[in-house]
Amino acid sequence: MGNPLQTLSLADLRRRSSEKWRRYPPDVLPLWVAEMDVPLAEPVARALTDAVALGDTGYPQGGADYASALAGFARERWGWAPKPEQTRLVPDVMLGVVEALRLVTGYGDAVVINPPVYPPFYDFIRSADRRVVEAPLGPDHRLDPDALAAAFAEAVAGGRQAAYLLCSPHNPTGTVHTADELAMVIELSDRYGVRVVADEIHAPLVCRGATFRPYLSMPGSGRGLALHSASKAWNLAGVKAALLVAGPAAADDLARMPKVAGDGASHLGVLAHTAAFRYSGPWLDELLAGLDQNRRLLGDLVAEHLPQVRYRPPEGTYLAWLDCRDLALPAGDTGAPADPAEVFLERGRVALVPGPAFGTNGAGHVRFNLATSPELVTEAVRRMAAALG
Numbered sequence: 001m002g003n004p005l006q007t008l009s010l011a012d013l014r015r016r017s018s019e020k021w022r023r024y025p026p027d028v029l030p031l032w033v034a035e036m037d038v039p040l041a042e043p044v045a046r047a048l049t050d051a052v053a054l055g056d057t058g059y060p061q062g063g064a065d066y067a068s069a070l071a072g073f074a075r076e077r078w079g080w081a082p083k084p085e086q087t088r089l090v091p092d093v094m095l096g097v098v099e100a101l102r103l104v105t106g107y108g109d110a111v112v113i114n115p116p117v118y119p120p121f122y123d124f125i126r127s128a129d130r131r132v133v134e135a136p137l138g139p140d141h142r143l144d145p146d147a148l149a150a151a152f153a154e155a156v157a158g159g160r161q162a163a164y165l166l167c168s169p170h171n172p173t174g175t176v177h178t179a180d181e182l183a184m185v186i187e188l189s190d191r192y193g194v195r196v197v198a199d200e201i202h203a204p205l206v207c208r209g210a211t212f213r214p215y216l217s218m219p220g221s222g223r224g225l226a227l228h229s230a231s232k233a234w235n236l237a238g239v240k241a242a243l244l245v246a247g248p249a250a251a252d253d254l255a256r257m258p259k260v261a262g263d264g265a266s267h268l269g270v271l272a273h274t275a276a277f278r279y280s281g282p283w284l285d286e287l288l289a290g291l292d293q294n295r296r297l298l299g300d301l302v303a304e305h306l307p308q309v310r311y312r313p314p315e316g317t318y319l320a321w322l323d324c325r326d327l328a329l330p331a332g333d334t335g336a337p338a339d340p341a342e343v344f345l346e347r348g349r350v351a352l353v354p355g356p357a358f359g360t361n362g363a364g365h366v367r368f369n370l371a372t373s374p375e376l377v378t379e380a381v382r383r384m385a386a387a388l389g
């Protein structure tokens with residue numbers, strides 16, 4: 001099997017038609033959106049090709065098999081088994097987040113998030129007619145209890161309902177929240193009456209040395225809801241399907257979710273995600289070993305070629321959050337320092353995600369996608385260094 005990150009050539013990858021490979025001209029190395037440069041895990045590819053050969057492309061038959069595959073994976077890896085009867089199929093994680101927010105908050109209510117954070121959190125919360133309240137991560141990239149308490153107090157002011165959209169593990173910093181941190185979240189959310197919705201899409205992508213704790217496995221988390229999907233860990237963003245799981249005290253809320261909310265998941269997505277969770281653990285382990293090498297490689301390369309850039313290796317996800325504030329970049333049009341992502345793109349021909357998209361404290365940072373070959377990680381850093389030269 002081997003490292004899936006070392007299987008495809010750049011020429012193979014450039015034949016892809018997904019957004020990652022088509023947004024920028026061919027001289028740009030695309031390390032931006034969270035897609036991986038890997039072939040599919042063999043059981044996933046087989047599930048899809050078997051379905052295509054059969055013309056099995058109809059409506060999904062509900063998410064029971066997917067839910068039981070997730071339960072098996074979660075039991076084996078995290079010692080937690082979500083109950084299939086408390087699990088519902090949703091089209092994808094972000095639409096599942098929106099459904100969860102609709103279950104536990106009303107029009108105009110607040111949703112607390114921890115910037116810098118996955119940019120669509122802002123867009124989906126607002127498109128669901130909810131308000132964003134920010135509780136920034138601390139400078140150590142960890143949850144800040146004081147910021148959370150202040151945000152929860154603001155969110156429930158006037159007796160309103162409120163939710164907390166927890167990103168666990170955290171995109172873009174790769175922070176894996178500890179059991180103590182999650183216990184703090186439970187204590188604060190109970191104190192303020194805030195409902196927790198945990199986006200756990202990156203959960204399978206945790207490196208050795210860190211331990212992922214599912215939010216709903218924590219004592220006292222029963223009023224929470226969590227989203228799971230094989231989409232990030234097995235690169236299935238193009239075949240959509242996700243699961244919304246309710247804690248025991250949120251089961252009645254989940255039962256109120258309209259049936260149509262699950263209808264947008266694709267049958268091929270359900271088959272692919274089920275095969276990923278049920279049969280593709282060995283492939284995931286090879287991937288995690290490859291990502292571990294890339295995390296260390298990036299550290300060495302940054303230290304050597306970009307010494308002013310600060311890099312804290314992620315504990316989870318395949319994303320690296322690079323602090324470029326100490327780079328002496330030329331002023332941009334407005335007189336403020338140029339956005340480093342713009343400099344790396346224009347002068348280095350490397351596409352990274354600009355930090356400001358991630359909200360408060362994002363400026364001066366870039367998000368670098370490590371899910372590629374060591375050769376392309378090396379080439380990207382070479383280009384970034386050349387852009388500054």
Ligand SMILES: Cc1ncc(COP(=O)(O)O)c(C=O)c1O
Pocket residue numbers: 034092093094095118167171199201202229231232237242
């Ligand atoms: C934290 C987080 N949530 C959700 C998503 C998107 O998931 P989906 O395509 O299933 O909506 C991503 C994609 O990168 C993500 O990082």
